[in-house]
Amino acid sequence: MILTGAEIIAEVLLEQQADTVFGYPGGAVLNIYDALYKYRDKIHHTMTAHEQGAAHAADGYARATGKTGVVIATSGPGATNLVTGIATAYMDSVPMVAITGNVSTPLIGRDSFQEIYIAGITMPITKHNYVVRHVEDLADILRSAFAIAQEGRKGPVLVDIPKDVTAAKTEFERRPDPVRLAKPVSQLDYLEQAAAAINKAERPVIYFGGGVSASGAGECLRELTEKADIPAAYTIMAAGVLGYKEKHNLGLMGMHGCLSANRAVDEADVVIAVGTRFSDRVALNTDKFAEKATIIQIDIDPSEINKNVMVDISLVGDVKEILTRLNRLIQPAEHTGWMNRIAEWQKDDFQPQDSDSVLKPHQVLNAVCELAGPDAIYVTDVGQHQMWAAQYLHHISPHSFLTSGGLGTMGYGYGAAIGAKTAFPQRPVVHITGDGSFHMNMNEACTAVSYQLPVITVIMNNAVLGMVRQWQDAFYGRRFASSEPERRTDYVKVAEGFGAKGFRCTNIAEFRAAFAEAMQQNGPVWIDCVIDREEKVLPMIPSGGTVRDTIMN
Secondary structure (H helix, E strand, O other), rough: EEEEEHHHHHHHHHEEEEOOOOOOOOHHHHHHHHHHHHHOOEEEEEOOOOOHHHHHHHHHHHHHHHHHHEEEOOOOHHOOHHHHHHHHHHHOOOOOOEEEEEHHHHHOOOOOOOOOOOHHHHHHHHOOEOOOOOOOHHHHHHHHHHHHHHHHOOOEEEEEEHHHHOOOEEEOOOOOOOOOOOOOEEEEEEEOHHHHHHHHHOOOEEEEEHHHHHOHHHHHHHHHHHHOOOOOOHHHOOOOOOOOOOOOOEEEEOOOOOOOHHHHHHHOHHHHEEOOOOOOOOOOOOOOOOOOOOOEEEEEHHHHHHOOOOOOOOEEHHHHHHHHHHHHHHHOOOOOHHHHHHHHHHOOOOOOOOOHHHHHHHHHHHHHHHOOOOOOEEEEEEOOOHHHHHHOOOOOOOOEEEOOOOOOOHHHHHHHHHHHHHHOOOEEEEEEEEEEHHHHHHHHHHHHHHHHHHEEEEEEOOOOOOHHHHHHHHOOOOOOOOOOOOOOOOOHHHHHHHHHHHEEEEEEEEEHHHHHHHHHHOOOOEEEEEEEOOOOOEEOOOOOOOHHHOOOO
């Protein structure tokens, strides 16, 4: 059949089972939006307040579902507004296809109105990107973009399409079977050596990250922990892979991780790093990270091997496949003495103090978990609230804690929450933010209102840039340069101005009442939680430090 380029885009989206897209219209993509209007009964489009919000929404949709998120933006500023969202997805290995319009082919290179070379701008932050020159190539390029986004280490792909290509016509043939790229060959030469090291270990620890969740390897990881009696600590990207009450779950590790988890890694004789890249927020002092241990690294990306920490044994390939094969070689074991030793260390873990008169972050988050229920999806922005959420939320399932781990994008949360709620309208979605992050993208409230998305936003409002201020307190002699903006935003009134519901709370009883009412609303709710600016995220290991440098007060 003969279709326009814009209609081909819609058809390929349906081929790829991408029936939900996010975006913002503009001149260069008007043909695409005209096609989306024709396909509106098959493809749901959410128009956000800003293209960055659309990119974060596509990201949140992808993280919550495991599918590829799709975002559409016009040329020029529309395309450049996607950059932060694309970079966020790239750093956290989130599958996304960004479709941008551009000026018509004869106008390219002439500094035309709203012309930008978005392929060049995004080259360092995408797995691949394309500039489509001929409509005959469009369908196959889009199919390849979806395949690249999902294959191997997942990530974003950009497809830039001039306006005349979306208007041109060509023959189109549906292909229901997805494009499959050549599967990377797993490098398992040292599989038996890895198994032997684990079987001999007396103080083993598993350190796992987002690659476990991305590969769907949670059950394989659990089998390894239980079969060989190995405790496991996780990075922020892997929250929920093991339930927070599971015997072998040591909790969060790294800069703001549990003291006992960090001690366990420091004292281990074998560390099995699974689907993780030894980030500077986790490994901290890479020269002294697990220096007593034989380190085994399992990752799908060969470029991550020995990049940040030199390892002894490496296995490259899909985490689920490798763990499945490794588990066959692992002998049942018990490490009772080691587990008891860690249990003694856990008695020294940081314990926050409750209060009935003022709001404490851990009490807020405990109440959220209780009232939102086990099916909730939690989304955060970046800052102190993000770390409190990572520490105190009752993580019980993968794909239910969405946060910007690698890029650390303030303003990520509201768009991502909209994406998650669009994907799962029946599940509670709770957006946890701070007043600093929230000011960066609160405009997406209009999106939540327009589409009647009952996202609950919990604002940890200490009237400062909390994490910046905490570092200034610890390392800069309490010189609070530009971290106390003294804003006077009335979140209740602003929420009402957008058409949302607003509450303000100063103690835990007020918060519980407000959140219970928020759960009954049919639209978005903001809960302004007044937090003391002296509240800190503890414990804390300074950059470049080790567990011996942990700050506990």
